[in-house]
Structures are given as C-alpha cells and as structure tokens.
Amino acid sequence: MPHRFKVREIAQQSGLSEATVDRVLNDRPGVRENTRAEVAQAIADLDKQRAQLRLNGRRYLIDVVMQTPQRFSDAFRAAVEAELPAFAPAMLRARFHLWESGSVAQMVDALGRLRGSHGVVLKAQDEPEVVEAVDRLVSSGVPVVTYTTDVPASSRCGYVGIDNHGAGVTAAYLVDQWLGFPRTRGAADAPPSDVLITLSRTVFRGEGEREVGFRSALRGSGRGIVEVSGSDGLDATNERLVLDALDRNPGVEAVYSVGGGNTATVAAFERLGRRCRVFVAHDLDADNRRLLRDGRISVVLHNDLRADARLALRLLLQERGALPAEPVRPVPIQVITPYNLPS
Incomplete structure (x- = not known):
C-alpha cells in the first residue's frame, strides 16, 4: 500500500x-x-489534507488559449470562471486568449508571448509548429493540457475531452438508425439517403477523429458522405459552403456537424426548401440549445463543460505538484434531445 x-x-x-x-x-x-x-x-x-496545506495561500495564473467560434469560447470561459473558486484555499486566476479564425503562425505567436503563466489549457491545430511551441512552454516549466482536440506528439501533460472517434461512431449510429428507410416512400429500390458532414478545419485532430469514426461506422451502409470544411465553424462562411454542397448533392437528407455553424446549415436547407431528416451536432452552446428546443436539429452530443474545466485545472495543478495525482477518466458523451435538455 x-x-x-x-x-x-x-x-x-x-x-x-x-x-x-x-x-x-x-x-x-x-x-x-x-x-x-x-x-x-x-x-x-x-x-487530501497535505494538498490543502500546499494550496493554502498559493496563487496560480492559468492561460486559456483557443481558436474556436465565439459561441463555444464563451461557454467554456463561463465554465472556467465558475470552477476557479473550487480550488480554494489556492487562488486561481485565468487569462483568456481567444479568436475565431487564424493561422498556425498566429497560434505559435500567442503561445510564445505568454509570460508568468503557471499552466495552459490549449485548443490548437495539430501541426509540427504547434508541437514545438508546446514543447518550449513545457521545457520552461509551464505545463500544458490540450482540450477537445489533442496535440499528442507534444509534451503536453494530458488531454481533456470526449473520445472523438467514439463520438463519430455514435453520430453514425444515430443517423443510420433514424434515417432508416429510403428517402422515397414506396420505392423499395430507392438508394439510401446521403449525409453531409461539416468540419471547421481539417487541421484540428479532434474533428478528424470524429470524421474517421463516422465514416468507418457508416461503411457498408450504402450512404454517400459529402464533406464540407474550411468554415472555421462560422455561420457566414458555412452557409455558402453548405448551399453549394446541397446544390450538387440532391440525395443529402442528414447532417453530422463536427465543427459547428449549425444555424447556417439549417438556414441553407430551409433556403432551398430541402428537408433535413436527421441533424446531429456537438456541444450545448446557446445556438444549439435554441435549435434543439425549436426542433430544427435532432440531437446534440455534449459533455459537461464545467467538469472539463475542473479536470483541466486539476491536471495543471497536479503537474505543478500542488495536488496529488488522480487517474484521469474519459469524459462521457451525453446524448441530448429536446426532452432531456438540461436547464
């Protein structure tokens, strides 16, 4: 023992x-x-008592660095701020470096400009330059935890988020079950409905893992998969891309939204007078809550952002020796419908 x-x-x-x-x-x-x-x-x-003594009076400055749509960064920022007091008697403060669209160079520059940080929660591209930037931080004594999308070749101390491959498989199961029959009633030989998959950027590893899981689970179903990417999850860009994809693919009747921009995707279907029979999205942000409540999307695959924030902060403090090490458990996927929508 x-x-x-x-x-x-x-x-x-x-x-x-x-x-x-x-x-x-x-x-x-x-x-x-x-x-x-x-x-x-x-x-x-x-x-636990020894950890409390170590934390007593200590001050930690945590940086949250994310390229992500504002609707998600707003939700995660609120989650982090709600969890900071839970680490009393230590005093935790957070600085937020958030932007919606940018280059790998912008991410590397943001990481290189951090000063006085005791730890970083990071959502970034899985690119060699980002790996090097993370390694520089860690070698200088600043631990890094990746969030929602991993940079596994780096020396980050942990990853927090759902099993992205498993999320993609779950989405494929829901889409295939709900679509069920051919799109033309009474036509037994009608081809299966096709599915649109929307990504923000292919450089985010988490989105790629979701896509791979989704495609692998639908393999053999006969359903075509139409991919749209490059929108950064922003509505203005996404609507144009989705309209073009729907024009070229009349068999699309379902959506798996990996990267967001769901208000725009719904608007594109409505603008063309097309029916979306199944719509699976990620994250219970303000837009998705409204769309789900209004019956314009079918289901949201979600995880508790406050639990995510708590775990990320805890991992950083563990890495600094301020808290005892505890095993990290995978974040469970919650399947949210209009009937179990949390308040």
Whole structure:
C-alpha cells in the first residue's frame, strides 16, 4: 500500500494502533478486510489534507488559449470562471486568449508571448509548429493540457475531452438508425439517403477523429458522405459552403456537424426548401440549445463543460505538484434531445 506518511500519522488519522497499521502496511496475515480499508482511507485523507496545506495561500495564473467560434469560447470561459473558486484555499486566476479564425503562425505567436503563466489549457491545430511551441512552454516549466482536440506528439501533460472517434461512431449510429428507410416512400429500390458532414478545419485532430469514426461506422451502409470544411465553424462562411454542397448533392437528407455553424446549415436547407431528416451536432452552446428546443436539429452530443474545466485545472495543478495525482477518466458523451435538455 503506497504512502508517504509515518506509521504514527496513519494510526492517529485512522484511530487504530501503530502495530495494526504496521501489519496492514506490510501485508501481514490475520488482518481483517475492513481494517485494511480503514488504513487506506486514512492515507487518502492525509493526502487530501497535505494538498490543502500546499494550496493554502498559493496563487496560480492559468492561460486559456483557443481558436474556436465565439459561441463555444464563451461557454467554456463561463465554465472556467465558475470552477476557479473550487480550488480554494489556492487562488486561481485565468487569462483568456481567444479568436475565431487564424493561422498556425498566429497560434505559435500567442503561445510564445505568454509570460508568468503557471499552466495552459490549449485548443490548437495539430501541426509540427504547434508541437514545438508546446514543447518550449513545457521545457520552461509551464505545463500544458490540450482540450477537445489533442496535440499528442507534444509534451503536453494530458488531454481533456470526449473520445472523438467514439463520438463519430455514435453520430453514425444515430443517423443510420433514424434515417432508416429510403428517402422515397414506396420505392423499395430507392438508394439510401446521403449525409453531409461539416468540419471547421481539417487541421484540428479532434474533428478528424470524429470524421474517421463516422465514416468507418457508416461503411457498408450504402450512404454517400459529402464533406464540407474550411468554415472555421462560422455561420457566414458555412452557409455558402453548405448551399453549394446541397446544390450538387440532391440525395443529402442528414447532417453530422463536427465543427459547428449549425444555424447556417439549417438556414441553407430551409433556403432551398430541402428537408433535413436527421441533424446531429456537438456541444450545448446557446445556438444549439435554441435549435434543439425549436426542433430544427435532432440531437446534440455534449459533455459537461464545467467538469472539463475542473479536470483541466486539476491536471495543471497536479503537474505543478500542488495536488496529488488522480487517474484521469474519459469524459462521457451525453446524448441530448429536446426532452432531456438540461436547464
């Protein structure tokens, strides 16, 4: 049983004798299972108390660096700000570096200009230049956690977010089940409906993993997949791209939105008088809440942003030795419909 405490400390915390604690720690026979559990709990409690002492009065400045549509950055910013007080008695402050559209060079420059940071939560392109920028930060003593989309070749200390490949497979399952029958009623030999998949940029690894999962799960279904990318998830750009794709592909009756811009995608279908039978989106931002409530999209694959923020901040503090290490569990995917929409 690993620990960093004296036998006397564990005995005081557990209320057991030092001899009993010694027998448990050395795995000697004749010790009841509930006694072992009491010693394990005492060690866990001492770990938490030591962490509280380490945090007492400490100040940490965390940088959140993200290229993402404002609707998502607004939601994540609110989540981070809501979680900062939870790390008392430490005092955490956050600086936000957020933009909607930009180049890899802009991301590298933003990371290179950080000063006085105690940790970075990062949503960035998976490009060699970004890997190098992250490595420079880490080598200077600034831990980095990637969020929603990973940069796995870098020396970041962890990734927070859903299993993107699994999310794509889930989306494909929902689309295929809900589309079900051919688009022309009464025509048994009519081809299956096609699906539009929209991405913001192909340089984001998380979006690529979702797309791969989606395509692999629909393989053999006979459904065509039409891809639209390059919009940065912005409505103004996305509507033009979707209109063009729908004009060229009359068989599209479903959408898997990987990268956002859903208000524009819905508007494009309506402008052409086309029916979208199934629409699967990501993230429960303000736009998607409204679209879901109005019945204009079918389902949102979502994860709790406050839980994400809490985990990202915790990983940074763990890396700095301010909190004990805990195992990181995958973030579960929530399937949100108009009938289980959280308040």
